[in-house]
Amino acid sequence: MAYDASRFKDYFEHEFTYDAGFRRNVGRFGRQVAIVDPAAGREWTYAELDAAVDKVSAVLLELGVKAGDRVAYQLYNGVEFAFLYLATQRIGAVGVPMNFRLAAGETAIILADSTPAVFIFDDAVAVDALAAVKTSGSAAALLTVAGGGNGAGAASGVRTLAEAMAAAPDGPQRRTGQPSSYGETTRLYTSGTTGRPKGVSLPSIVEVMSAHDVIMHFPLTPHDRTLNMTPWFHRGGLYSGGPNPLFYVGGSVVPMRTFDPAAALDWVEKYGITFLVGAPVTAGMLADEQERRPRDLSGLRGIVTMGAPLERAAVLRYQKLLTPRIFNGYGTTEAFWNTFLRPEDLPEHAGTAGRACTDDDVAIVKVFPDRRAEPEELAARDNTEQGEIIMRTPKSGFSYANLPQVNEEKFVHNWLYSGDLGTWDEDGFITIVGRKDDMIISGGENIHPVQVEEVLNSHPGVHDSVVVGLPDGRWGQRVVAYVIPQDAGLTADELERHCLASPELSNFKRPRAYAFVTEVPQTATGKKIHYQLARQAEADAAAGLFQKPAKAAGQGAGSGEGQ
Structure with missing residues (x-):
């Protein structure tokens, strides 16, 4: 009998989703803590988190959200962010986390591009959020989250998410269409260092592969507890030590609304945090604070940085002041991180971005004045010749929403052309030089x-x-x-x-x-x-x-x- 791959294809397409993985953990770890919220002074077990996700799912369905509809949310790190990240996937919608620091005009651009059915925003950004709704002409249903703002959301008559959840029915809420691993689940807008933000479409299989990558590389266990110090609306915030990998492995997260280096270090011992995750700039602030007032950080299993180059002098300083286990991931919104620098690579390779992650291919290609290099036109692996960093990975979204012409420029033969310049050595260690544009x-x-x-x-x-x-x-x-x-x-x-x-x-x-x-x-x-x-x-x-x-x-x- 000939080999029949159809059953495997059916399983991976319809059952191998991120929501399925989270629900498996509700069964495994129902009484285990999933979120510790210092601001609210309470914890959510996996069973309690699952019930809250069902409530939020019911709210979205009552507001008319259908499979494939976008649900935008402009929130600080907190439990409501986690609820929405999970609930949109549960009902087959597309979550659109948005930068809460954007001006009203910038938010309006994203609202116009993503056309959400629902827009949920923190009360602290309500004035700009409501102005953006008006400017964009958005017809989205509106909800606000009481986050310590000036009450502008409530004053405008917008219902809070908490009020809507209280009125929603209890019990499981399921998606309105058939689940698919290849269906879009999250749309992240790039930080826009070289222009207007672009919406990166991520399917459920990318949610799963991103979680697997972090679980492997830290590694993470169900006993780990992380504090990601960067905003969760960023790929590095949500996917490296944020809700995505922790909820998939059965660990727990501690959200921090606004980064405070003193509180972050205090919380390591108070809440049993095992990994601190952030950008090099936040690691620098931790080191400054630890130098001023040393804490016992022996419970840490590592500090992971990403989002920007980590200089050699900084690595050595952080190892001395914070923990010997310093990591750095390099990547993009489009493809997550694709190289990883591990503690065992130090100090010899301090200052590099590490080498390719387990499932990834990373290369440096030549830069020509009149054309783009083909993936096989490699720069010399001598740590001297500079070229453009390209990557291909199962964690990549492979497309921008509503920008077909840009897709053709950035995604070539399944490789992402990053626009970053670097060198590499014979062992594959990448050193970031800068951006072509800079x-x-x-x-x-x-x-x-x-x-x-x-x-x-x-x-x-x-x-x-x-x-x-x-x-x-x-x-x-x-x-x-x-x-x-x-x-x-x-x-x-x-x-x-x-x-x-x-x-x-x-x-x-x-x-x-x-x-x-x-x-x-x-x-x-x-x-x-x-x-x-x-x-x-x-x-x-x-x-x-x-x-x-x-x-x-x-x-x-x-x-x-x-x-």
Whole structure:
């Protein structure tokens, strides 16, 4: 008899969904804690969480949500976010978590693009949320979540989610269509470091594969409890140490509404947290806080960072102050993380982004001036030749909603072209150099901001920096730096000496002027928004914000520097 794959296909398409996996854990771990909510002072077991999800599902169905409809929610990390993440999948809808920091006009763009049937927002953002509804012309049913805001949601007559849940019927609520592993379950909007946000469509099988990836790589067990310090609306927040992997493995999560490094460290012992997860910027704040007031962090099994490059000096500092078990994941909203740096890779590979995850292929291809490289046109694995990082993975969404032309540009032969630049070595360890869009060309030479920033940030008087190109009539662009100082006495001359003394930085790459600032623009996940400062630099230079070192030489590779 010939092999018949149809039964396997039917099972994987219709039964191998994320919601099915969560419901299995309700049966296994019904009395085990799924969420600890410090703000509310209570816990939810898996059985209680499942009942709450049924309630929210009933609310959505009563509001007319059908299979495939979008349900947008603009919420802080909290139990309501978890309810909606699970409930939308239970009824076959598509969850659209939205950045709560967006301006009304930005929210309106996403509402117009996603056309949700229901929009749920935190009371703290109610004014902008309601303005966005009006601007976008959205016909979505509205609910608000009481999160400590000014009451604008309630004042407008919008019902709270809690009120709707109280009035909803008890008991299981099931989807209105047949479940499919390939059906869209979540739509995440990119953080938009280079333009307007794009909606990344993720199917249920990606929910499952993302959970499996994190469970393998930490690894996670049903006895783990995590605090993800980044917002859950981001892929790194929801999927790495957030609800997605923990609810799939049977562990528990501790939501933090607003990141507070002191509270995060205090909660490690108080709530038995085993993994802290966040961006490198949040890990830096943890280290600063631990240095000020040391805590017992022996219960930690690891601190995981993602969303931005993790510099070598930072890794070594975090190992000393926080835990030897430091991890870093590199990836995108589209494909989650695709390389992973593990504690056993340290200290030798500190400063790299690790190598490809278990189920992923990651490569670096050449960059051509007139065309995109094919996946087989690889950069040399010598840790020197720079190229574009591409990846293919079962965790990828493989498409943007409503943007077919962009799909053709970004997804090629099942590879995602990230737009990030890097190098790799013969063992596959990737070092992030920067973004193609952020590259500075001075005197005909390519200068990547991340390399210069890493040298600047190794100075003890520098808290952080952003390096951009300033238009220059002679060299094309001149390298300048925005610096957040640790020490108010830091000077441009001191940084000039530091860069000149660094064996890791060619002289022509060093900044020719410095602006000392208190903050730099970043996305919600800690990525520096270079293009914003690049646009601003010319006006700042005209206003005299930049300070030049006393003996700064001319910019450009042809200036005779370093010879």
